Amino acid sequence: MFNNRNGAKNDHRMNGYRKPARYSALDLIRHGLSGSDWPRAWHAHDLRRSYDVVIVGGGVHGLATAYYLAKEYGITNVAVLEKGYIGSGGSGRNTAIIRSNYLTPEGVRFYDRSVKLYETLSEDLNFNAMFAQRGHLTLAHSDSSLRTMHWRAEVNKLEGVDSEVIGPDDIKRLVPYMDTSENVRYPMLGALYHPPGGIIRHDAVVWGYARGVDAYGAHIHQNTEVLGIDVAGGRVRGVRTERGDIATRVVVNCTAGWSTLISDMAGVRMPISTFPLQAAVTEPVRPFLDPVIVSGTLHVYVSQTDRGELVFGASVDPFTSYSMRGSLEFVEELAGHVLELMPSLAKMRVLRQWAGLCDMTPDFAPIMGTTPVAGFLIDVGWGTYGFKAGPVAGETIAEIIATGKTPELIATFDLARFAEGRLVGEKGAAAVGH
Amino acid sequence: MQSRTAVVILLPCPYCGPRNASEFRYVGELATRPDPNATGAGEWRAFLYMRDNPVGWTTETWYHRAGCRQHLTVERNTVTNEVWASRLPDAQLRGRRDERATGGNVADDSGGATY
Numbered sequence: 106m107f108n109n110r111n112g113a114k115n116d117h118r119m120n121g122y123r124k125p126a127r128y129s130a131l132d133l134i135r136h137g138l139s140g141s142d143w144p145r146a147w148h149a150h151d152l153r154r155s156y157d158v159v160i161v162g163g164g165v166h167g168l169a170t171a172y173y174l175a176k177e178y179g180i181t182n183v184a185v186l187e188k189g190y191i192g193s194g195g196s197g198r199n200t201a202i203i204r205s206n207y208l209t210p211e212g213v214r215f216y217d218r219s220v221k222l223y224e225t226l227s228e229d230l231n232f233n234a235m236f237a238q239r240g241h242l243t244l245a246h247s248d249s250s251l252r253t254m255h256w257r258a259e260v261n262k263l264e265g266v267d268s269e270v271i272g273p274d275d276i277k278r279l280v281p282y283m284d285t286s287e288n289v290r291y292p293m294l295g296a297l298y299h300p301p302g303g304i305i306r307h308d309a310v311v312w313g314y315a316r317g318v319d320a321y322g323a324h325i326h327q328n329t330e331v332l333g334i335d336v337a338g339g340r341v342r343g344v345r346t347e348r349g350d351i352a353t354r355v356v357v358n359c360t361a362g363w364s365t366l367i368s369d370m371a372g373v374r375m376p377i378s379t380f381p382l383q384a385a386v387t388e389p390v391r392p393f394l395d396p397v398i399v400s401g402t403l404h405v406y407v408s409q410t411d412r413g414e415l416v417f418g419a420s421v422d423p424f425t426s427y428s429m430r431g432s433l434e435f436v437e438e439l440a441g442h443v444l445e446l447m448p449s450l451a452k453m454r455v456l457r458q459w460a461g462l463c464d465m466t467p468d469f470a471p472i473m474g475t476t477p478v479a480g481f482l483i484d485v486g487w488g489t490y491g492f493k494a495g496p497v498a499g500e501t502i503a504e505i506i507a508t509g510k511t512p513e514l515i516a517t518f519d520l521a522r523f524a525e526g527r528l529v530g531e532k533g534a535a536a537v538g539h
Numbered sequence: 540m541q542s543r544t545a546v547v548i549l550l551p552c553p554y555c556g557p558r559n560a561s562e563f564r565y566v567g568e569l570a571t572r573p574d575p576n577a578t579g580a581g582e583w584r585a586f587l588y589m590r591d592n593p594v595g596w597t598t599e600t601w602y603h604r605a606g607c608r609q610h611l612t613v614e615r616n617t618v619t620n621e622v623w624a625s626r627l628p629d630a631q632l633r634g635r636r637d638e639r640a641t642g643g644n645v646a647d648d649s650g651g652a653t654y
Contacts, residue, residue: 365592374585377590377592378567378590378592379617423561424565425599426620427618428617428620467587467588523588524584526584
């Protein structure tokens with residue numbers, strides 16, 4: 106592990122620091138008038154023989170970890186290894202919903218930190234991530250789910266998160282197109298309203314972090330698949346990739362879908378099952394839907410993007426798979442459920458559908474931190490809620506690498522909790538609702 | 540995690556023949572339960588929570604809820620969703636090879652399909 110005493114070593118490495126070309130209105134005018142090329146946002150590099158830290162997985166989590174390592178701790182001799190292109194996994198397949206109205210106090214605190222980081226991300230990265238905090242509605246169609254909404258609202262308020270239960274009239278005011286009548290199969294009894302929630306441009310988050318990482322001098326290696334992890338004497342010695350071997354003392358598993366494969370390479374067993382989750386998007390229409398709508402009972406969530414498309418997601422498929430194929434049944438069920446919420450959408454056409462891989466854990470909470478193998482860290486088990494936690498996961502994992510200490514914020518998310526019987530119990534707020 | 544969404548794969552049920560996967564409930568990876576009286580908390584929790592989660596062929600348990608209501612042991616590929624065979628959980632113990640059904644999504648029927 107690193108500590109703050111290796112400052113001189115890292116000061117030396119900071120000599121390679123290239124100040125990023127700052128995007129500004131003036132720059133836009135200059136490039137517009139001269140027609141000159143914009144500088145590349147990130148670069149390809151040769152693989153070094155050794156790195157201080159190797160991060161497996163070039164998504165939001167991996168890139169955020171590399172970014173905060175460089176920004177907060179000056180550790181820049183870092184490689185981010187990605188087998189495809191950056192953001193090609195869960196970071197590019199999620200439905201881009203951000204919220205922090207969870208059920209457990211530790212979950213609320215954790216995701217709230219992520220919302221706070223997202224709020225200042227565009228400014229921090231000098232890259233517009235288009236975070237639109239339009240509010241988030243979780244509908245309750247039964248007495249028991251209304252009870253859970255009240256529970257969540259109270260936990261949220263205690264943690265200082267803006268969250269309250271509202272009735273059908275208020276839902277109708279926020280979303281006029283919603284069918285809040287009682288003439289439906291599952292009438293709405295109320296909703297948990299979370300004003301800071303919203304959506305963001307997920308690709309921009311990935312690209313912004315990648316640009317920041319590159320500017321600090323860390324290396325992003327795309328099309329570089331990890332083939333093995335060398336462990337000797339109970340600690341990490343290196344990583345084998347399809348482009349050559351790397352000597353390193355710290356490896357971070359920031360993958361989703363393939364996290365079991367990577368952990369198996371280090372000999373760390375995990376309580377993870379991988380399920381596909383399908384999503385779909387419609388043709389663009391004029392803006393009519395402000396908040397994000399989630400219905401756990403109907404297994405659906407929907408939001409309207411800045412381009413006017415409706416983005417739908419559902420719960421995970423009914424059995425494990427690494428196949429990312431869509432299915433007709435998914436679209437049929439989805440359409441039925443969406444029309445129950447908003448019958449006026451009946452003529453809208455679905456443009457495309459896709460699937461991403463979700464690493465489900467027994468308690469619907471992530472697994473973060475150290476493992477029995479020294480130097481092998483994990484940031485996995487992100488189920489259906491990984492994207493919204495990207496910044497805070499990067500920040501906390503970077504802190505573990507730099508200081509060797511696990512931050513209080515993620516202490517309950519450790520791998521040992523399964524062996525010790527300390528499960529978190531976030532299912533009530535994470536199982537379907539996003 | 541229960542979902543009402545279905546994906547089209549055919550599972551060969553030894554009793555009912557090939558049926559759409561939506562008739563079944565996925566139970567999970569086949570895991571051998573340790574003796575509760577002779578096992579420690581750590582081993583018991585490993586049985587409860589730890590999974591192989593393989594990329595490729597795996598053996599798992601499914602429940603034919605909309606059919607014969609039997610629990611089945613199914614060999615399935617998690618990448619292609621091909622199904623190699625299914626059998627009653629204790630068919631092998633009793634040496635009843637005819638309780639094994641193969642096929643579904645693959646051509647091979649060397650196990651002796653019963654439908």
